[in-house]
Amino acid sequence: MITPISVAWSILKRRREYETKLQRQNKTKDDFLLYIHYEIEVLKLARSRQSDDSQSKKKSDIVYKIASRINKLFKNAIIRFRDDVRLWISYIKFCKLVHFYTCISSMLGPMLQAHSDKPFLWKFAAQLEFEDMHSVENARQYLLRGLRFHPECRLLYLEVRSPWFV
Secondary structure (H helix, E strand, O other), X not given: OOOHHHHHHHHHHHHHHXXXXXXXXXXXXXXXXXXXXXXXXHHHHHHHOOOOOOOHHHXXXXXXXXXXXXXXXXXXXXXXXXXXXXXXXXXXXXXHHOOXXXXXXXXXXXXXXXXXXXXXXXXXXXXXXXXXXXXXXXHHHHHHHHHHHOOOOHHHHHHHXXXXXX
C-alpha cells in the first residue's frame, strides 16, 4: 500500500539524487533537464491531489513552492547554458503555465541580449509582451530594437506593419 509518507520519502530520495548530480564539478545540461522534468511531474501530482477541502490553502502553497523550485532550476540552467535557445523557450513556456509573468518579462531582455542575432526571438518577445503581458509599448520596443539589429529582416517588418503595431 502506498501511503503519503512513503511518497514523500521517495520524492525526497530522488531530489537528493538530483541535487548531488548538480553539486558535481562537471554538470551537464541533461542533469538539469532530468531534474526539471522530475519536478514538473511532482508538480502535476501535487496539482492532481489538490481538493476543495479545508487544506486547499496549504496545498496551493506546496504547489507554489514546487513551481518556485522549478523556476530556480531553470534559471540556474540558463545561466550555465546561455547558448541553448530551446532552454530559454522551455523556461518561458513553463512560466506561462504557472503564471509567472514577471519572470517572463525579466528574462526576455537577457535572452535577447544573448541571442540578438536571431530575428525570430525578437518577434517571439514582442508577441509575448503583446498577447500575454498586454503591453503594446514593450512589444513595440522589442520590434523596433530587433529592426535595429536586423534592418533587412522581412519577418520583423511584417510584424511592424501589422494592425496592432500602428
